[in-house]
Amino acid sequence: MNGPIENALSRRNFLSGAVMLGGATILTGCGSPAVEETPDAGTSRPPMEQEPGELSILEWGGYEAGGTKAQAYGLVAGTDYTDVYGGNSISYTYINNDDQALQKATASNTFDLMHPCVEDLPDYVSRGLVQPFDTELLASFGELNPFLVEAGQVDGKQYMIPWDWGYGSLLYRKDMVDEADATGWELAWNEKYADKISLWGGASTNFEIAGLILGFPDIDDPSPDEIEQAKQKLIEQKPLNKFYWDNEYGQMRPAFRSGTIHIAYSWQAAYASFADKGMDVGYLEPSQGRLSWLCGFLLGSTTENYYHAHEYVESFINRKASEDLVNLYSYGAANTSIDINKIDNQALVDSLKLDDPMAISSDDVHLQRWMPNSAAIDTAWQEVVAS
Amino acid sequence: MDAELSGHRYRLAGGCGLLTGQEATLERSVTRPPGRRWRPGRGLLVLPPLLFVALLIFAPIIYITLFSVGLRSNIPGAEVAFSLDNWNSFLFGDNNPFRARFFYSMRVALLVSVVTTIAAYPLAYFLSFVARERRYTLLLLLLAPFFTSYLLRVLAWQIMLNDEGVVTWAVRAVGLIPDDGNVSWLIYSTFSVSLVLFYTWVPFVTLPIFAVLENMDHRLLEAAQDLGASRWTTFWRITFPLSLPGVIAGFVFVLIPTTGEFITPLFVGGADNQLFGNSIQAFFGTRDWSLGSVLAMALIVTVVILMLVFGRFLNTDLRATTGGDDG
Numbered sequence: 001m002n003g004p005i006e007n008a009l010s011r012r013n014f015l016s017g018a019v020m021l022g023g024a025t026i027l028t029g030c031g032s033p034a035v036e037e038t039p040d041a042g043t044s045r046p047p048m049e050q051e052p053g054e055l056s057i058l059e060w061g062g063y064e065a066g067g068t069k070a071q072a073y074g075l076v077a078g079t080d081y082t083d084v085y086g087g088n089s090i091s092y093t094y095i096n097n098d099d100q101a102l103q104k105a106t107a108s109n110t111f112d113l114m115h116p117c118v119e120d121l122p123d124y125v126s127r128g129l130v131q132p133f134d135t136e137l138l139a140s141f142g143e144l145n146p147f148l149v150e151a152g153q154v155d156g157k158q159y160m161i162p163w164d165w166g167y168g169s170l171l172y173r174k175d176m177v178d179e180a181d182a183t184g185w186e187l188a189w190n191e192k193y194a195d196k197i198s199l200w201g202g203a204s205t206n207f208e209i210a211g212l213i214l215g216f217p218d219i220d221d222p223s224p225d226e227i228e229q230a231k232q233k234l235i236e237q238k239p240l241n242k243f244y245w246d247n248e249y250g251q252m253r254p255a256f257r258s259g260t261i262h263i264a265y266s267w268q269a270a271y272a273s274f275a276d277k278g279m280d281v282g283y284l285e286p287s288q289g290r291l292s293w294l295c296g297f298l299l300g301s302t303t304e305n306y307y308h309a310h311e312y313v314e315s316f317i318n319r320k321a322s323e324d325l326v327n328l329y330s331y332g333a334a335n336t337s338i339d340i341n342k343i344d345n346q347a348l349v350d351s352l353k354l355d356d357p358m359a360i361s362s363d364d365v366h367l368q369r370w371m372p373n374s375a376a377i378d379t380a381w382q383e384v385v386a387s
Numbered sequence: 388m389d390a391e392l393s394g395h396r397y398r399l400a401g402g403c404g405l406l407t408g409q410e411a412t413l414e415r416s417v418t419r420p421p422g423r424r425w426r427p428g429r430g431l432l433v434l435p436p437l438l439f440v441a442l443l444i445f446a447p448i449i450y451i452t453l454f455s456v457g458l459r460s461n462i463p464g465a466e467v468a469f470s471l472d473n474w475n476s477f478l479f480g481d482n483n484p485f486r487a488r489f490f491y492s493m494r495v496a497l498l499v500s501v502v503t504t505i506a507a508y509p510l511a512y513f514l515s516f517v518a519r520e521r522r523y524t525l526l527l528l529l530l531a532p533f534f535t536s537y538l539l540r541v542l543a544w545q546i547m548l549n550d551e552g553v554v555t556w557a558v559r560a561v562g563l564i565p566d567d568g569n570v571s572w573l574i575y576s577t578f579s580v581s582l583v584l585f586y587t588w589v590p591f592v593t594l595p596i597f598a599v600l601e602n603m604d605h606r607l608l609e610a611a612q613d614l615g616a617s618r619w620t621t622f623w624r625i626t627f628p629l630s631l632p633g634v635i636a637g638f639v640f641v642l643i644p645t646t647g648e649f650i651t652p653l654f655v656g657g658a659d660n661q662l663f664g665n666s667i668q669a670f671f672g673t674r675d676w677s678l679g680s681v682l683a684m685a686l687i688v689t690v691v692i693l694m695l696v697f698g699r700f701l702n703t704d705l706r707a708t709t710g711g712d713d714g
Contacts, residue, residue: 031467032460100672106461123674127463195571203673241658243575250542251654258551260574378673385658386484386666 033106035128048307055090055305055312058105058114060295061249062329063164064092065315075328077321081312090312096246097202099378105129112303113312117295118151118160119204119220119368125154130298132157137310140318143337145357152296160296161313162334164325165360167352168205168291168368170284171256171266171274177282184287185213187263189233194240196262198252201244203381204371205265205291210234212288212366220369227373231380235387244385267293272330272348283351285364292360292367296334326354448687454680461676473681485666485682492663493689495577496645499584503592504638510589511596511633526597529590537587541654544583548574548655575657583651592637599633600626639697643690 064070065078068087082090093111095101101116102123109129116124124130135141135158141149144162152160170187181190188197188209199206210230211219222230242261245252253270255261257279264270271283284290297313299306315321322333326343332354340355353359360367371377453459457470477485510529514522532540547553550569558564572578603626611621649664656662663686670679 031458032465033463035464097672099674102674103461103672106463201669238658243657246653255549258549259569260550375674378675379678382666382669382673382678383484385661385669386488 035126045306051305051308053085053089053305053308055112055308056110057090057092057312058095058101058111058116059092060095060115061247063115065090065312068092073328076324077316078312079315080318080321081315085308085311097200099203099374109300109302111300112305112309113300114298115163115295116298117293117368118162119293119370121152121154121160121298122370123374124298125159128301130159131301131303132159133161133297133299133313134310135161137307138314138317140314140335140337143319144317144334145336147358147361148294148296148334151294160298161317162294162296163316163322164296164329165292165294165332165334166268166330167283167360167365168265168267168293169286170263171271172263172282172284173256174280174282176259176262179282182282182284185209185284187284187286188265189213189237189240191240193263195242196260197240198242198245198255198261198264199237200252200265201246201385203378204368204374206234206381206384207231207377208291208366208368209265212286219366220371222371222373222377224373224376227376227380231384234381234384238384238387267331268348268352269329269331272345275348276345289363290365292365294334294360294367330354332359448684451680451683451687454676455684457677462674473678477678477681477685485663485678488661488666489663489682489685492646495581495584495662496642496648499581499588499645500638500642502581503585503588503641504634506585507589507592507637508596508630508634510593511600514593514597515600522597526593529593533590538650540587541583541651544579544586545574545654548579548582550574574655575660577656577660579655580652580660580662583655584645584648587651588641588645592641595636595640596630596633599630599636603629635697639693642697643693646689646693647686 062073063075063077065082065087066074066076067079067082068090070092071078093104093108095104095116098117098120101114102120105111105114105116105124106127106129114124114130138161141161148162148165149158152158152162170182170185172182172187176196177187177193181187181192187193188199199209207222207227207230208219210233211222211226214226214229214233216222216226216230242255243251245255245264248266248270252261252264252266253273256264256270256274266283268283271281274281297316299309303309317335319335319337322335323338323342325331325333326338326349327345330345330348330352332352336357340349343349343354349355353362356362359365450459454461455473457473458467460467477483480486514526514529518525549555552574554573555564555569558570559566559568564570607625607629608621611625612618616624647664647667648662649668652660652662652665653668656665663682667679667682667686670676670682673679
């Protein structure tokens with residue numbers, strides 16, 4: 001039988017040490033992380049040859065550079081970079097929604113490039129997560145849509161290089177949904193389609209949808225009272241949802257294809273994909289207007305691959321890559337020099353106005369913008385999900 | 388009784404046990420003999436792992452606590468101030484949805500734990516008493532799913548249970564539903580969440596029950612039958628009580644992790660079937676972690692309470708419950 005450990009650490013000594021450790025932890029743990037200082041434009045940087053060359057990128061699934069093993073959909077964008085520097089020099093961390101992207105970037109400020117959407121740009125800048133691009137290093141910068149370029153600026157500095165834009169609306173099966181019901185966002189509230197609907201798990205998007213239905217004057221700057229109204233509206237809709245999807249390719253598309261759901265919040269790529277496969281689908285043009293979005297590249301404030309990052313972005317925004325983006329995903333491209341006649345599906349070009357450089361800012365769509373009350377909206381959304 | 392030997396003091400322990408024939412213990416006193424310098428002993432060897440555990444367990448809990456009371460923020464440059472508002476809202480707020488979600492999750496966890504334990508017992512019994520020579524081979528087959536990714540197993544169930552999955556196909560094939568029909572509660576429901584959790588944990592619960600049954604003194608069973616007990620009486624009065632530590636261990640092993648489960652509901656749960664763990668996971672993807680920290684702390688406290696409650700049963704001396712004498 002074992003006896004006591006010789007000269008054992010007594011319980012008193014252990015507790016004393018634990019208290020000291022805990023106190024030290026508490027003292028050092030209070031507060032908030034410091035805002036990273038953004039490097040000045042004139043900061044001297046090592047030449048490209050001295051950069052590590054291994055890029056870490058925060059990215060949506062499906063947008064990995066062509067030439068990397070991760071790219072499974074045939075995207076051409078990025079091949080100009082991987083042809084020179086190789087596909088193995090890039091690692092991707094994935095995004096499910098914009099809020100999650102911001103939190104990942106905040107928690108781990110080590111990304112060389114990030115690909116969020118413009119509504120979160122002010123938060124990335126205020127948290128010191130990004131630095132301005134040197135647009136002279138981007139050969140195709142002059143071909144980009146000036147409106148979208150301006151949208152990517154904060155205090156006159158080019159923090160975002162716009163790349164892709166599109167819409168958010170309800171994708172629905174025309175053979176399972178009455179066309180008379182498909183007139184507005186309230187389609188997702190129609191009890192006739194209970195258990196066949198799936199909204200996205202994005203907080204701000206769902207509150208914008210509720211805001212459109214409720215007729216808020218500014219869906220991106222709701223008052224606390226309006227947030228509560230929108231929350232109740234979404235709670236009202238919740239029982240009709242089969243599930244809230246987080247992953248387009250892993251959840252929404254399989255469920256839509258199998259018939260588990262007939263109505264889903266979607267970006268237009270899914271609509272184009274299902275239509276191309278012969279499914280009888282519609283992409284709602286709500287009476288209240290579709291949502292629209294603009295996304296692009298942000299340059300990490302702590303990147304050690306300044307020049308490599310610029311070359312990577314250039315390989316995405318050039319004309320060839322932009323034409324491929326439109327063909328593959330039916331998303332709009334920020335590069336206005338693309339030959340729209342080279343786009344395979346001209347019907348989609350017309351229906352989605354992919355040849356209109358001002359499409360996402362027109363009167364019948366709502367470009368998603370920064371929301372001052374986003375923290376309150378995040379909490380309200382979680383209350384909807386938990387209700 | 389104390390004695391000194393070779394410069395060290397010893398104490399004869401066991402007390403009244405000596406009179407009943409219990410084995411006496413010889414404890415070496417920890418007091419330092421006079422004139423000896425202090426030397427670091429083997430006790431210091433446990434310091435590194437203790438510090439490791441303290442840093443990996445206590446430090447994160449302290450950090451989460453700071454977030455929950457507003458003393459720390461994940462938002463760079465944000466001002467912090469002590470506040471119990473989130474705690475008050477969660478614990479005492481009217482119709483707080485997270486508190487309701489917590490109780491729903493506990494009900495699901497309890498249901499899954501009970502059903503899993505009930506299902507695992509016959510498996511363990513079969514392996515120990517029936518399979519005999521082949522029991523370890525069969526045990527290996529039972530554990531085989533553990534060798535694959537948990538996420539892949541959940542995704543497999545999502546594929547099997549959806550409207551074009553094999554289960555729906557089978558139900559259509561036997562004519563229970565029309566060819567274009569489906570069973571709405573099969574996927575994205577409390578049923579699917581519970582089913583996948585049950586499937587995931589059955590092998591894990593079988594192990595401790597099997598271990599206890601294997602280590603049981605089978606002569607007790609022979610003795611009972613020699614004394615005229617039926618097989619059912621032998622099982623109910625001898626086997627089952629002696630296996631209770633394993634049953635309780637298995638029950639606890641599935642109850643505690645299930646309370647914080649979020650992967651399974653994420654893939655096979657519907658809008659109304661997300662568990663408390665999903666709320667915690669979602670909050671740490673939002674801009675402000677304070678309320679998520681409150682939920683996380685609530686879960687930690689719950690788990691600690693569960694461990695304290697069930698830990699008492701795991702320490703129970705079952706010889707007393709079977710009416711056996713100590714001497």
